[in-house]
Amino acid sequence: MNWLTDFPTLGREDLRDFRMAIDRGFKDFTRSYGDNIESFFDPLLYFLIWLEKLLLATPWPVFILAVCGLAWIASRSKSIVIGSAVSFFLIGFLGMWEDTMSTVSIIMVCTIVCIGLGLPIGILMSRSDRTQAVITPVLDVMQTIPSFVYLIPVVMLLGIGKVPGLISVVIYAIPPMIRLTNLGIRLVDREVLEAADAFGASAWQKLIGVQIPLALPNIFAGVNQTIMMSLAMVVIASMIGVTGLGQPVLRAISNQYLAMGLLNGLALVALAIIFDRISQSYGKRLQSHRTGGHDE
Amino acid sequence: MxxxxxxxxxxxxxxxxxxxxxxxxxxxxxxxxxxxxxxxxxxxxxxxxxxxxxxxxxxxxxxxxxxxxxxxxxxxxxxxxxxxxxxxxxxxxxxxxxxxxxxxxxxxASMVFQKFALLPHRTVMENTVYGLEIQGLAEKEARKQAAHWIDRVGLSGYEENYPQQLSGGMQQRVGLARALATDxxxxxxxxxxxxxxxxxxxxxxxxxxxxxxxxxxxxxxxxxxxxxxxxxxxxxxxxxxxxxxxxxxxxxxxxxxxxxxxxxxxxxxNRGRVIQLKTIMSPVNDLLGPELSGEMMVEDAAQVVTESPSSQARVIDDSGRVIGAVNITNLIRAMARPDIETRLEEL
Known part of the structure; x- marks a missing residue:
């Protein structure tokens, strides 16, 4: 009764051939299309490099002031503004300014790409249950597959560098953006939508005038999650050549530099908290009309 | 009609x-x-x-x-x-x-909804212009028209409030103004x-x-x-x-x-508030008394007739012609009894 105890497996040889066939296929694909794909991403690379140079060329007081200004506009909270200023000052004081600027620039580009792709995909997903049924498992895979696994094809295709790093960060960070856009639009009050219909709104007028504005708090939660996840992924992406705070962390791991690892890690935490508070309080302020005082 | x-x-x-x-x-x-x-x-x-x-x-x-x-x-x-x-x-x-x-x-055709269905992220003014905006009217003109309707439903001064800041009655006035604005x-x-x-x-x-x-x-x-x-x-x-x-x-x-x-x-x-005099009046005789419109409600007429010395009234049509008469007994019966078959055949 061998078939009960021995699991039926593909033969060792067959399995090897199977794996090699996939690898060969992907390598061929890379050889024939790798260059084209790389040049396709060139504009993204130029934008990333330009942004990084811009941030590095900006005098530090100007940068800190700009961050404080942004924090104030978004949150109207003194403690967030002061916290941001102090954190950035400490980061610079402890010699991590340049790495931090690289990280900030890649996070910004990632966030822009994630919003640019995630918003339309989320909208498409909200419009039909069938699209949702197709996209949801893809998002599940993107969120659960170990990030190292998809680094492999990305590196095979594009080599080591900023763009493959950026792509892997986007793959990791985009699902919440898509999911929450979809959710937000689906949660919009049916009665309000019916009213829009009754006044003769077209699909586009409903989307722009009703669905997106009412989904905005959820969409913003998605942006917030996307930023948080790209910060988490930046360290892993540094393995394939993304500069920034991730690289010293990687060096610290291989050389057992406790302090170095800790400081850079904490700088990432500080960035995360600042981005989180700013984007969250902005999301909350968007909803201020919901809690307006009831004066009868 | x-x-x-x-x-x-x-x-x-x-x-x-x-x-x-x-x-x-x-x-x-x-x-x-x-x-x-x-x-x-x-x-x-x-x-x-x-x-x-x-x-x-x-x-x-x-x-x-x-x-x-x-x-x-x-x-x-x-x-x-x-x-x-x-x-x-x-x-x-x-x-x-x-x-x-x-x-x-x-x-x-415009519509007013039971639960108002206002856009919560828009002010009273922005809600009222909604239908006009959908029509594609220029913003300035739309706001001008909307302001007129906001005034007509008695919400002047609340243009910049959000729906959540208003009471239910006021919210429905916005709903009404929004519907009227599209003309x-x-x-x-x-x-x-x-x-x-x-x-x-x-x-x-x-x-x-x-x-x-x-x-x-x-x-x-x-x-x-x-x-x-x-x-x-x-x-x-x-x-x-x-x-x-x-x-x-x-x-x-x-x-x-x-x-x-x-x-x-x-x-x-309350029948007195629904039934009109011309439905219950009796044929004209030479009565005296105040002249009341045939479309007056029984309840209102009862008040007038009670105060008039003759306890009766003449019923007139739109042109002022006397078409019938009522007395206090007619009026009370109309309010009390459901079966007034005779006059109904003519309705």
Whole structure:
């Protein structure tokens, strides 16, 4: 009764051939299309490099002031503004300014790409249950597959560098953006939508005038999650050549530099908290009309 | 008021997976209960025929589940019927293509909702211009028109408030202003005042009646409240289980309920506020007394007649001609007794 105890497996040889066939296929694909794909991403690379140079060329007081200004506009909270200023000052004081600027620039580009792709995909997903049924498992895979696994094809295709790093960060960070856009639009009050219909709104007028504005708090939660996840992924992406705070962390791991690892890690935490508070309080302020005082 | 602005013909709506197949069953005479039990389909509306007069207020009254909200949504086709016709000025709404339907909704029929359905992220002003914005009107002109309607519903000074900052009654005024602003001549009101408390509701009814005196829109008003129906309706259709049980003027409904169901409904109604003098007056004799309009309500007349020394009054028509007479006994009987058969034949 061998078939009960021995699991039926593909033969060792067959399995090897199977794996090699996939690898060969992907390598061929890379050889024939790798260059084209790389040049396709060139504009993204130029934008990333330009942004990084811009941030590095900006005098530090100007940068800190700009961050404080942004924090104030978004949150109207003194403690967030002061916290941001102090954190950035400490980061610079402890010699991590340049790495931090690289990280900030890649996070910004990632966030822009994630919003640019995630918003339309989320909208498409909200419009039909069938699209949702197709996209949801893809998002599940993107969120659960170990990030190292998809680094492999990305590196095979594009080599080591900023763009493959950026792509892997986007793959990791985009699902919440898509999911929450979809959710937000689906949660919009049916009665309000019916009213829009009754006044003769077209699909586009409903989307722009009703669905997106009412989904905005959820969409913003998605942006917030996307930023948080790209910060988490930046360290892993540094393995394939993304500069920034991730690289010293990687060096610290291989050389057992406790302090170095800790400081850079904490700088990432500080960035995360600042981005989180700013984007969250902005999301909350968007909803201020919901809690307006009831004066009868 | 004689022309039918909106005409609904043989309208059926069946909810369920295969309504078209079920239509056959309905034609074979399958009733609502059998439809649910045997076939799992809900017969929402069954053979509705309704002529809605131009420039009048048509009330559709029914309890919850009677299909009244479904019916009103067929007029601007928010719900597609299973079969039937909805004609507006002779044009079949159900045959309009997408663009024509959008234009119909933008320019010819606007709607007020039970739960207001305002846009929570927009101010009173921004909500009121919504329909005009959809029409594609320039912002400045739209705001100017909207400001006029905000003023007409008594919300001046609240333009920059958000709906959540307003009371229910005020929110529904915004809903009304939004609907009036598009200048559509059909106004669909789906239980528009049902969510408001009684005092505010009476207030809103007055606003609506005042506006109607001037605007002469064709209003379709849905309600579950008979008092409200009698108060504002020129015509009333009573809906029950998806069928029209009775149609008529408020007086006809009150004085000649078609069946026990309606009689039961109307028994607690204050007749004095519905019945007009011309319905109950007796033939002219040489009486003296104050002259009262034939359209005056019995209750109001009772007050005048009680104070007049002769305890009677003459009834006149619009041109001032004496057409009949009432005395205090007539009036009291009209308020007390449901069966005033003689005069009714003429209605």
């Amino acid at each position: 004689s022309n039918a602005k909106i005409e609904i013909r043989h309208l059926y709506k069946i909810f369920g997976p295969d309504p078209v197949a079920m239509m056959e069953k309905v034609r074979e005479g399958v009733g609502k209960d059998q439809m649910i039990e045997e076939f799992g389909h809900v017969l929402g509306l069954s053979d509705i025929n309704l002529k809605i007069p131009e420039k009048g207020i048509q009330v559709v009254m029914g309890l919850s589940g009677s299909g009244k909200s479904t019916l009103i949504r067929h007029i601007n086709r928010l719900i597609e019927p299973t079969t039937g016709d909805v004609l507006v000025e002779g044009e079949n709404v159900l045959e309009m293509n997408e663009q024509a339907l959008r234009n119909f909704r933008r320019h010819r 559509a001549d059909i106004l669909l009101m789906d239980e528009a005042f049902s969510a408001l408390d009684p005092l505010i509701r009476a207030d809103m009814q007055n606003i609506l009646l005042d506006l109607q005196q001037e605007l002469h829109k064709t209003i379709v008003f849905i309600t579950h409240d008979l008092e409200e129906a009698l108060r504002i309706g020129d015509q009333i259709a009573i809906l029950r289980d998806g069928e029209v049980v009775q149609q008529g003027t408020p007086q006809q409904i009150i004085l000649k309920p078609k069946d026990d169901y309606i009689a039961d409904f109307t028994k607690d109604i």
